[in-house]
Structure formats: structure tokens, C-alpha cells
Amino acid sequence: MWQLYQFPLCPFSRKVRLLLGEKGVGYELVKEYPWERRDEFIDMNPAGQTPVMVDVARASAPLIDSVAICEYVEETVDKAAMINGTAANRAEIRRLVTWFDTQFYRDVTGLLLHERVVKRIAQRAAPDARGLRDAMKGAVGHLDYIDYLLDHRNWLAGATMSLADLAAAAQISVTDYLGGIDWKGHEQTARWYRGLKSRPAFRPLLSERMEMINPPAHYDNVDF
Structure with a gap:
């Protein structure tokens, strides 16, 4: 196990x-x-x-x-390949995984985790308003990019779901839990995210809570 x-x-x-x-x-x-x-x-x-x-x-x-x-x-594990397709397809999947793991985390998720989680739990300090504003501004730019990708593809990296979608959804789910996303004007991304939230693999994440920190009311609603 x-x-x-x-x-x-x-x-x-x-x-x-x-x-x-x-x-x-x-x-x-x-x-x-x-x-x-x-x-x-x-x-x-x-x-x-x-x-x-x-x-x-x-x-x-x-x-x-x-x-x-x-x-x-x-x-x-052979089931449900998530780095698939041609060599070019696999390269694009890995590029986007790196983008969300690195750029999105640096600009958005990491800032929110520091301000809303680490400061509160480890440092017993209040979040910095400037840091929160920077994170929310960064989220808008990244959601714009996801909207662009979904305008041209069924999934973020191509025709089928891949590890790129999972990496993006992981970052977005934490950002959404911490109140860092304004979904207005991002219907393409919201539709894609609703589809991922409805999958069985996502359900345990939506039910889990961080002690001392509660998510917005819409967080675990698939039809937000």
C-alpha cells in the first residue's frame, strides 16, 4: 500500500x-x-x-x-495514460505541467498559501493585503491564458485529458479554496473546471478541509 x-x-x-x-x-x-x-x-x-x-x-x-x-x-501503471500521444504531444503536456507547477504557483498559489495558511498557522500573523492583491491579479492573467488554450483545444494540451489538466486543476483548486479566483469573465475555464470537479478522482479533494481555514461556499459545488 x-x-x-x-x-x-x-x-x-x-x-x-x-x-x-x-x-x-x-x-x-x-x-x-x-x-x-x-x-x-x-x-x-x-x-x-x-x-x-x-x-x-x-x-x-x-x-x-x-x-x-x-x-x-x-x-x-498502464491504465488511463496521462502523458500520451506523439512526441510533440507529450512535450506539450510536460511544458504545461511545468507552467502550472512553476509559473502559476509562483504568481498565485504560492502567494496565497504563504499569506493565508503559513502566516496564520505557523506564524500567527495576519495576511498582507498587497500579497493577496498580487495573487488575485496573477490569477486573472493565468485564467486568461487557460481561456486561450481552451479556445483552440478540447483540453489544455490537446484533444484528450492529460497530466496538464490535472496539474492546472490542482493549482486552481487550492487557489479557489483560498478565495483567490474571480470566475467572472472566464466561462471557458469555469466549464472545463466544472468537468474536472465532477470526476470521481476529484471528489476526495473537494471534501477535505484545512483546519482553521474554510473555503468559499461555492468551493465544493460542481455547478458553481
């Missing part, structure tokens, strides 16, 4: 969870707050970041980093 070390609003863990759900791979969640710098977790992953995935039955080396975990799962 796999164990996945994560915390409820880690977007990279959510990406892994969506992939495991689509492929029907069972796992057990282990709550881990990276900012606590727990010795046992640092021993497992010196970077001190989630997610980390461990096969407790085999006592093998842990899988570290969401990119490495997703590539491992994609290579070892």
Missing part, C-alpha cells in the same frame, strides 16, 4: 492524488506540514517538501517530488 505524505492544500500533492485517482491506484494519506520541519520527514526528504510517496509493503526508497512521482506512476 502506498502512503502519500501531504497536507490538504498542497497543490503538488493534489496533482499526484488526481493522477492516482484517475489510474485507480489506492493510497493512504499521511498529514505532513512542511513548515514544521519534522526530523523524521527531513530524514525522508531533505528538501522538506511535500509530496513524498512511500510503498510501505516493499520498504523501498521513497518517491520524492511531484514530477518524479507522476512520471513513476505514468510509467508503471
Whole structure:
């Protein structure tokens, strides 16, 4: 049985969870707050970041980093390929996964997590209004880009759902939980996101809550 070390609003863990759900791979969640710098977790992953995935039955080396975990799962589980198509298609999927993991996280999700989660839970401090405004402004620009992609494609990277969609939905779901998205004017992206939210793999994420922090009323509504 796999164990996945994560915390409820880690977007990279959510990406892994969506992939495991689509492929029907069972796992057990282990709550881990990276900012606590727990010795046992640092021993497992010196970077001190989630997610980390461990096969407790085999006592093998842990899988570290969401990119490495997703590539491992994609290579070892045949069901529901999420990095598929021609070499050019696979390159585009990986490009967009990197875009959402890096650019979206830097401009939006990471800012919100710092201001609304880490500051509140770890530092007992109030969020900075400027940081929140920057995150919401960044979200508008990224949703504009998603609208553009969906104007030309059925899914973000092409004709079929891929890891790019899961990576984007993971970041957006955390941003939406933290109240960082104004959906007005982004019907293309909202329609795409509603489709993903209705999938069985997404349901556990929508029901999960971060202690001390509640999402907006529309967060778990598929027909928001």
C-alpha cells in the first residue's frame, strides 16, 4: 500500500492524488506540514517538501517530488495514460505541467498559501493585503491564458485529458479554496473546471478541509 505524505492544500500533492485517482491506484494519506520541519520527514526528504510517496509493503526508497512521482506512476501503471500521444504531444503536456507547477504557483498559489495558511498557522500573523492583491491579479492573467488554450483545444494540451489538466486543476483548486479566483469573465475555464470537479478522482479533494481555514461556499459545488 502506498502512503502519500501531504497536507490538504498542497497543490503538488493534489496533482499526484488526481493522477492516482484517475489510474485507480489506492493510497493512504499521511498529514505532513512542511513548515514544521519534522526530523523524521527531513530524514525522508531533505528538501522538506511535500509530496513524498512511500510503498510501505516493499520498504523501498521513497518517491520524492511531484514530477518524479507522476512520471513513476505514468510509467508503471498502464491504465488511463496521462502523458500520451506523439512526441510533440507529450512535450506539450510536460511544458504545461511545468507552467502550472512553476509559473502559476509562483504568481498565485504560492502567494496565497504563504499569506493565508503559513502566516496564520505557523506564524500567527495576519495576511498582507498587497500579497493577496498580487495573487488575485496573477490569477486573472493565468485564467486568461487557460481561456486561450481552451479556445483552440478540447483540453489544455490537446484533444484528450492529460497530466496538464490535472496539474492546472490542482493549482486552481487550492487557489479557489483560498478565495483567490474571480470566475467572472472566464466561462471557458469555469466549464472545463466544472468537468474536472465532477470526476470521481476529484471528489476526495473537494471534501477535505484545512483546519482553521474554510473555503468559499461555492468551493465544493460542481455547478458553481
